[in-house]
Amino acid sequence: AQSVAQPEDQVNVAEGNPLTVKCTYSVSGNPYLFWYVQYPNRGLQFLLKYITGDNLVKGSYGFEAEFNKSQTSFHLKKPSALVSDSALYFCAVRDSKAAGNKLTFGGGTRVLVKP
Amino acid sequence: NAGVTQTPKFQVLKTGQSMTLQCAQDMNHNSMYWYRQDPGMGLRLIYYSASEGTTDKGEVPNGYNVSRLNKREFSLRLESAAPSQTSVYFCASSPPSAGAVNTEAFFGQGTRLTVV
Numbered sequence: 001a002q003s004v005a006q007p008e009d010q011v012n013v014a015e016g017n018p019l020t021v022k023c024t025y026s027v028s029g030n031p032y033l034f035w036y037v038q039y040p041n042r043g044l045q046f047l048l049k050y051i052t053g054d055n056l057v058k059g060s061y062g063f064e065a066e067f068n069k070s071q072t073s074f075h076l077k078k079p080s081a082l083v084s085d086s087a088l089y090f091c092a093v094r095d096s097k098a099a100g101n102k103l104t105f106g107g108g109t110r111v112l113v114k115p
Numbered sequence: 116n117a118g119v120t121q122t123p124k125f126q127v128l129k130t131g132q133s134m135t136l137q138c139a140q141d142m143n144h145n146s147m148y149w150y151r152q153d154p155g156m157g158l159r160l161i162y163y164s165a166s167e168g169t170t171d172k173g174e175v176p177n178g179y180n181v182s183r184l185n186k187r188e189f190s191l192r193l194e195s196a197a198p199s200q201t202s203v204y205f206c207a208s209s210p211p212s213a214g215a216v217n218t219e220a221f222f223g224q225g226t227r228l229t230v231v
Contacts, residue, residue, distance in 0.1 A: 006157075009155070034219055034220075036222075041225075042224065042225075043119075043205060043222035043223055043224045043225055044158075044205070044207075044222040045222075046219040046220075046221070049219055090157060090158065092220075101145075101146040101163070101165045101209060102160065102163060102171075102173070103148065103160070103163075103207075103209070103220055104160065104174075105150070105157045105158040105159075105160075106157055107155060107156060107157035108157045108158075
């Protein structure tokens with residue numbers, strides 16, 4: 001079965017400092033990995049995805065993520081955090097060997113960027 | 116473009132009442148999903164539909180039923196609501212082919228349901 005873990009419930013960072021949100025996954029086949037962001041009282045917005053190819057993926061709002069197959073990780077990063085990056089972040093995975101088009105999410109990590 | 120539209124946005128039910136959450140997408144997507152979001156538990160998949168005419172159980176299907184009415188619409192029904200079903204419900208869809216695992220999903224704005 002496919003699964004995702006986000007080990008940190010909350011990440012606190014000062015504005016201008018680097019931001020990292022951790023994600024690890026488990027699949028039977030090849031992973032298709034996604035990051036989403038959720039602002040208060042809103043739906044989820046897509047940030048970026050890894051399907052194949054370059055392990056460093058760039059996405060919206062200056063975010064990037066690094067796929068590491070040996071560590072089964074897909075950590076989200078931003079070199080210089082903004083107060084407006086404060087939100088709830090979700091990692092998600094699809095398994096290439098899973099039937100249907102099932103998308104599984106992690107528990108979410110709340111990011112708080114302080115001025 | 117409207118994207119994924121959910122109705123209603125808010126609902127309060129009494130224990131034992133029934134209701135249907137509606138979801139429609141105008142992007143010609145084949146796959147549609149229902150998730151519930153609870154504090155500390157992320158998004159858990161209730162049911163999904165890989166294509167019109169098919170539905171499958173997710174992680175937490177008990178107490179729910181779904182109908183894929185046509186390609187656009189995917190409804191979620193609570194036959195007898197319980198306080199444990201108090202949650203925020205999200206509908207999502209993803210693009211055309213049932214085998215398109217490399218495509219992201221698009222989400223509605225959510226339905227906040229309280230069962231008292």
